[in-house]
Amino acid sequence: MNTAFHPADLAGIQVRPSRLWTQSLGWILFAVGIALYAQFSIARHKENPEDRVVPSAQQLIQGIKSAALESAEEDDPVDANAPLIERFSHSMLWKDTLSSSKRFLIALVLLIPAILLGLHMAVFPYFGALCLRFVTFFDKIVALSLLPILFIVFGIEEWSKIALMVIGVAPTLILDTFNIAKGVPREQIVKAFTLKSSDIDVTYRIVLKQVLPQIINSVRLNLKPLALFLFAGEMIAATDGLAYRIALMRRHMGMDIILPYVLWVALLLFLADAILRFTNRRLHPWYQPL
Amino acid sequence: MVSAPVTLSPAHLAPAPAAAIAPARATEAARVEISLRKVGVAYSAGKEGTKTVLANIDLEIPAGEFVVLLGETGCGKSTLLRLMLGQEFPTSGEVIVDGKPVKRIDSRTGYVPQKYSLFPDRTVLENVMYGPENARAGLLGRLTPSFWRFRRELREEAIQSLTRMGLRPQDMKKYPYQLSGGMQQRVAIAQALLMKPPVLLLDEAFSALDPSTRSSLQELLHSIWAESRPTVVFVTHNTTEALLLGTTLIVLGRHRDEEPEKSNVLVAQQLPTAQLPFAQRCNSAEFREQHEFLERVAFASSSRYRTQPPAQEGCHA
Ligand SMILES: Nc1ncnc2c1ncn2[C@@H]1O[C@H](COP(=O)(O)OP(=O)(O)O)[C@@H](O)[C@H]1O
Numbered sequence A: 001m002n003t004a005f006h007p008a009d010l011a012g013i014q015v016r017p018s019r020l021w022t023q024s025l026g027w028i029l030f031a032v033g034i035a036l037y038a039q040f041s042i043a044r045h046k047e048n049p050e051d052r053v054v055p056s057a058q059q060l061i062q063g064i065k066s067a068a069l070e071s072a073e074e075d076d077p078v079d080a081n082a083p084l085i086e087r088f089s090h091s092m093l094w095k096d097t098l099s100s101s102k103r104f105l106i107a108l109v110l111l112i113p114a115i116l117l118g119l120h121m122a123v124f125p126y127f128g129a130l131c132l133r134f135v136t137f138f139d140k141i142v143a144l145s146l147l148p149i150l151f152i153v154f155g156i157e158e159w160s161k162i163a164l165m166v167i168g169v170a171p172t173l174i175l176d177t178f179n180i181a182k183g184v185p186r187e188q189i190v191k192a193f194t195l196k197s198s199d200i201d202v203t204y205r206i207v208l209k210q211v212l213p214q215i216i217n218s219v220r221l222n223l224k225p226l227a228l229f230l231f232a233g234e235m236i237a238a239t240d241g242l243a244y245r246i247a248l249m250r251r252h253m254g255m256d257i258i259l260p261y262v263l264w265v266a267l268l269l270f271l272a273d274a275i276l277r278f279t280n281r282r283l284h285p286w287y288q289p290l
Numbered sequence B: 001m002v003s004a005p006v007t008l009s010p011a012h013l014a015p016a017p018a019a020a021i022a023p024a025r026a027t028e029a030a031r032v033e034i035s036l037r038k039v040g041v042a043y044s045a046g047k048e049g050t051k052t053v054l055a056n057i058d059l060e061i062p063a064g065e066f067v068v069l070l071g072e073t074g075c076g077k078s079t080l081l082r083l084m085l086g087q088e089f090p091t092s093g094e095v096i097v098d099g100k101p102v103k104r105i106d107s108r109t110g111y112v113p114q115k116y117s118l119f120p121d122r123t124v125l126e127n128v129m130y131g132p133e134n135a136r137a138g139l140l141g142r143l144t145p146s147f148w149r150f151r152r153e154l155r156e157e158a159i160q161s162l163t164r165m166g167l168r169p170q171d172m173k174k175y176p177y178q179l180s181g182g183m184q185q186r187v188a189i190a191q192a193l194l195m196k197p198p199v200l201l202l203d204e205a206f207s208a209l210d211p212s213t214r215s216s217l218q219e220l221l222h223s224i225w226a227e228s229r230p231t232v233v234f235v236t237h238n239t240t241e242a243l244l245l246g247t248t249l250i251v252l253g254r255h256r257d258e259e260p261e262k263s264n265v266l267v268a269q270q271l272p273t274a275q276l277p278f279a280q281r282c283n284s285a286e287f288r289e290q291h292e293f294l295e296r297v298a299f300a301s302s303s304r305y306r307t308q309p310p311a312q313e314g315c316h317a
């Protein structure tokens, strides 16, 4: 086989790029993005050295330093020579991350009943008939339009934001779980009953166990909407949190803080997704996605 | 006393009376295992009202029989099996298995479908042990030491049974997706058999397999049946397979709305080939005779089968 590379191959379908090619191609657009940004930033700084809209590398580094390594509160000073970890643990970025993550995780835990609800709807026909239409309708409510109601019911403290996340994502997750569990071949359930399974066995040990990898994938897809609702809540009413900071910095044109925050949030979501994907693969070696 | 071989003739095209099927080993009157009385099944078909699939089915299947259920695609074989299983209920008439009316799916019947026969999230061994574990103890009962002793013995029994089915030790820790289709069906049969159900229902269990895998599984199924004699209902649309395995043959035809009262049962008959040793069956004169007749009866409307010559050498279905 001729393995020599021809430029024409780049546009072909019947080609097999080497590992080196695929790895390096994956980074090219990142490099292009950074280069374009740098170009733009340098041009703006030539006109106005004080420009804050497209911060320069120095400004960004300064911003990251003040967000991630300097104490967030004046009454909680941290020694400038302390180890990085300790300085980070006193920083604004850390505190914002912590309070946002807390809301995020509580919402995730509160979504577990939604998964179980969808599972039971799929397995028990009467229960499914009872709930399906209502959930399908509920799913069409634009969760953000409920925000004023949530503020009135839960106050503007923590629970209104968490409730927004849960209410926003739960119907999707219920319906998704319902459909996934409905997709279990009838043969499996029949077989389970001939093997002396109880209803509980069939629900949890046959259906749930079998669809868990797909449900985890569904949760992965819903991380983004969850973050979206979290940010909506935090931007409107909060005194800390990642989105609160971003909204606050907008008033000061603090792009040197906003940009690192945006990338940090993306990184966190990317990691959460990667952890779930990895756990899924380790826990369910038998799962063969189509 | 062995009842005389029955040769099929066009006379049998008339719905056979329920008593037409006699037990194969007719030394004493065998207990009736499955009986269907005036069973009919109709599905609602939107504006046209209902669509009848099965009508007036009367069958008495004695214990220990190997019943092959033959018929062209769509004639209602699987529907009939689902009735015996308790997955569906007749629109009219009643279905009795093991002396009791069928009300729900339970462990009276073992079941081997064509696809999705194994739990994908369990290893081969876990799949096979799943049923007996359930039968022994509920979730709390699993915490006792006696359950763990039982489990160790069960494991040995499962390994033995899988070995009998032709699995190698290294296959037993594999997940179903790592096995070939033939291996999966071997495991599925072992899984059903370990529950020792009085009735074993197989729905086109070998239809997706290649001919050589298929014939080795046919031989295996026959010898297992001959050892412990469960009542088997084996659905197939393959004439050769039916004649090779069965002691009793039931041929279903498609229901026609022009004759609403006519039973789908075209033939219900003991098979003369069942008297022969397994290895000689497919080269026998009885086999060829039956085969030729069945190709005309069972698949009269489907030319695909009519052109297929009867198997002469070997039993490749
Ligand atoms: N749940 C159902 N609703 C409507 N029609 C059905 C249903 N199940 C089966 N049928 C119809 O019943 C007929 C027999 O089906 P089936 O028993 O699967 O046939 P076979 O197994 O002999 O190929 C088919 O025409 C099929 O369309």
Ligand SMILES: [Mg+2]
Pocket (backbone or CB within 6 Å): B077, B078, B079, B203, B204
């Ligand atoms: Mg069928």
